Amino acid sequence: xxxxxxxxxxxxxxxxxxxxxxxxxxxxxxxxxxxxxxxxxxxxxxxxxxxxxxxxxxxxxxxxxxxxxxxxxxxxxxxxxxxxxxxxxxxxxxxxxxxxxxxxxxxxxxxxxxxxxxxxxxxxxxxxxxxxxxxxxxxxxxxxxxxxxxxxxxxxxxxxxxxxxxxxxxxxxxxxxxxxxxxxxxxxxxxxxxxxxxxxxxxxxxxxxxxxxxxxxxxxxxxxxxxxxxxxxxxxxxxxxxxxxxxxxxxxxxxxxxxxxxxxxxxx
Numbered sequence: 001x002x003x004x005x006x007x008x009x010x011x012x013x014x015x016x017x018x019x020x021x022x023x024x025x026x027x028x029x030x031x032x033x034x035x036x037x038x039x040x041x042x043x044x045x046x047x048x049x050x051x052x053x054x055x056x057x058x059x060x061x062x063x064x065x066x067x068x069x070x071x072x073x074x075x076x077x078x079x080x081x082x083x084x085x086x087x088x089x090x091x092x093x094x095x096x097x098x099x100x101x102x103x104x105x106x107x108x109x110x111x112x113x114x115x116x117x118x119x120x121x122x123x124x125x126x127x128x129x130x131x132x133x134x135x136x137x138x139x140x141x142x143x144x145x146x147x148x149x150x151x152x153x154x155x156x157x158x159x160x161x162x163x164x165x166x167x168x169x170x171x172x173x174x175x176x177x178x179x180x181x182x183x184x185x186x187x188x189x190x191x192x193x194x195x196x197x198x199x200x201x202x203x204x205x206x207x208x209x210x211x212x213x214x215x216x217x218x219x220x221x222x223x224x225x226x227x228x229x230x231x232x233x234x235x236x237x238x239x240x241x242x243x244x245x246x247x248x249x250x251x252x253x254x255x256x257x258x259x260x261x262x263x264x265x266x267x268x
Contacts, residue, residue, distance in 0.1 A: 013185075029061070044088040126215035194206070
């Protein structure tokens with residue numbers, strides 16, 4: 001069953017959080033607008049106190065549901081993001097919710113259908129997503145895993161010998177990344193849970209808690225999910241000037257944004 005069916009009530013909503021990422025947010029929403037409006041998909045955008053041109057842009061869109069969040073106290077970035085997601089979660093009235101980042105560019109909306117089918121086939125599935133934020137390909141993925149594994153065990157060995165060492169970091173990603181993640185919002189609300197449950201990245205504690213009480217999580221490979229979308233890893237940080245001008249992530253952000261803007265520029 002296709003989820004983009006205007007004749008039936010949509011099964012899911014889409015939630016994004018904007019914070020001073022005008023160019024990214026424009027591309028992200030431009031790619032979503034035609035499909036979302038045609039099928040009546042509710043798109044919730046939380047502006048996290050940007051108070052800039054991106055806020056004005058969002059106010060100009062009549063097809064999104066805009067929430068303007070005003071934080072009264074300073075917050076770390078990931079906490080502010082999680083609290084914004086929870087504000088949107090309260091408004092969502094569909095059984096499922098897709099979380100997207102403003103640096104996620106969905107060029108094939110069938111990604112929503114593909115991910116939703118995992119939940120529809122198994123009612124115990126509470127979330128579907130990917131643990132990697134980009135598709136590195138097989139060689140780079142193997143190298144990354146091997147080097148992480150070696151570093152992890154080397155640090156453990158040093159600690160066992162009484163030598164000074166940093167704590168070993170996990171060598172495998174175990175938590176879904178929220179650049180494109182499907183959550184069963186009905187299950188979340190049924191158990192009185194939220195996206196921001198502790199000081200970690202939003203969704204990490206939620207995923208652990210749902211697994212602990214018997215729900216399942218579906219992990220998609222980067223190769224599969226990136227057939228439908230592009231994601232600029234840490235693109236929102238790059239957009240905010242969080243990296244140097246010549247940093248590889250800044251260059252990645254500029255190159256991808258230039259490519260999408262070129263594609264959307266009308267020809268004479």
